[in-house]
Amino acid sequence: MSQQRHESTPGNPGAAAAFPDLPEATIARLPEYLRALHNLEGSDTISSEALAAAAGVNSAKLRKDLSHLGSYGTRGVGYDVALLIEQIEYILGLDQRRAVCLVGVGNLGHALAGYDGFASRGFRIVALFDADPARIGEQISGLTVRHIDDLARVAAEESIAIGVIATPAGAAQAVADQLVTAGVTSILNFAPCVLSVPAGVDVRKVDLAIELQILSFHEHRKASLTALPGGRAPTGNQEAVGS
């Protein structure tokens, strides 16, 4: 799944961890906690049990996760909601409202460009790009679609570090290369293909068909189980995508 892995500062006693060395699994859950916490604003404090339920995880896991970031819960009371939100947002780097660009303003790109879940959760879409001359100049929720050739210039102007790819798979690698050249160091890829990027650039992929295929497997499995004489009803399963 990973072409290269993050190094965990192996044998580097000189440079003390400037940043809490969180397990990947924990990082992937922090956004869940954050979302749950935002739904709970108004409460002053919350117990690990309650927050875990709201985030759909085990309470022990939640406590261990939070302990990793040196968080301050109070025994007998719980966690301070506002403080915890602040902590997690800091760790995730959301206090900076990072600039994001979107490449490929087609079917999916239109939906993404208009999605307010971006804005409300720490990001600003600051630029839309496409290669199709017919689309250049189009206005989408306050932004003008620009030509992909302007990417490098705009990325520098706006200090864009995160790019979203919503082009067909055939164009994705080329777009990724352009993004990297433009200084983008994190890519969210919706095209169903593997991207090759230099070290230091992070890529996350969302592939809808893969999600359905995994569900399909479980359907197939459930069907073959219940068809069995000794078969019993299988247990349900809820998984987050990403991690």
Add this chain to the structure above:
Amino acid sequence: MSQQRHESTPGNPGAAAAFPDLPEATIARLPEYLRALHNLEGSDTISSEALAAAAGVNSAKLRKDLSHLGSYGTRGVGYDVALLIEQIEYILGLDQRRAVCLVGVGNLGHALAGYDGFASRGFRIVALFDADPARIGEQISGLTVRHIDDLARVAAEESIAIGVIATPAGAAQAVADQLVTAGVTSILNFAPCVLSVPAGVDVRKVDLAIELQILSFHEHRKASLTALPGGRAPTGNQEAVGS
């Protein structure tokens, strides 16, 4: 992250595994292999090394995964492409071209409804539902938007086992309940919330903001590392979303 987990037929020696008991991690990768294989049709055979590269994984991992499903590679030669495709599609239950319904034909729903990656990778969208009267009757790529109240009837008629939720978060739980009542046993949820479902129902979630937040964390981390005197360029990272 998981409310309930699949049981792996614990202490159930009577009912032999009717279905290969694949590790969850392997299942999540099979669709990747499948996609890579489809891009390679024309070749007769392929080595684990080459296929692994195309799928973006380690070759040892690929071999172990394939060995789990009792696959037939030939030493010194590689894997038969056509046979492997057939095997994986069978395991994933894709030979049945499963019927899928989509609830919530808004911004995102429109993009999904028109997405041909559904059809080409083993699924048929057979119904679209919405609650907004203004949307009922709308035609989208050959399908008519129906009222959510017709869900149970249509689901039964078309034997729909998989449902996609693309409604606002506030409506998602209610929709999930309706899907479950209608007999749907697998749900792909795009709404940013935790769904509660009975045992036997599988839920997978796609949350775009979470993906960005994870990328944001790595940006934050990279920035704090390079700012360090002893800091060095971090290693790149490529992860699939979904396990």
Add this chain to the structure above:
DNA sequence: CGCGATTTGTGCACGCCTTCACAAGCGCCT
């Protein structure tokens, strides 16, 4: 027919992650 080149299948060790279970800490009430 035998040999060498190639590639699969897997035993093994290691590390990560999860989960349990409980001691330690905190606040509240008497």
Add this chain to the structure above:
DNA sequence: AGGCGCTTGTGAAGGCGTGCACAAATCGCG
């Protein structure tokens, strides 16, 4: 002030997943 109930933080154990490294198997060629 003291005790009690509640909740956190964590040690330890177990399970899962990964990747190395190599034996076993197969093919092609001389």
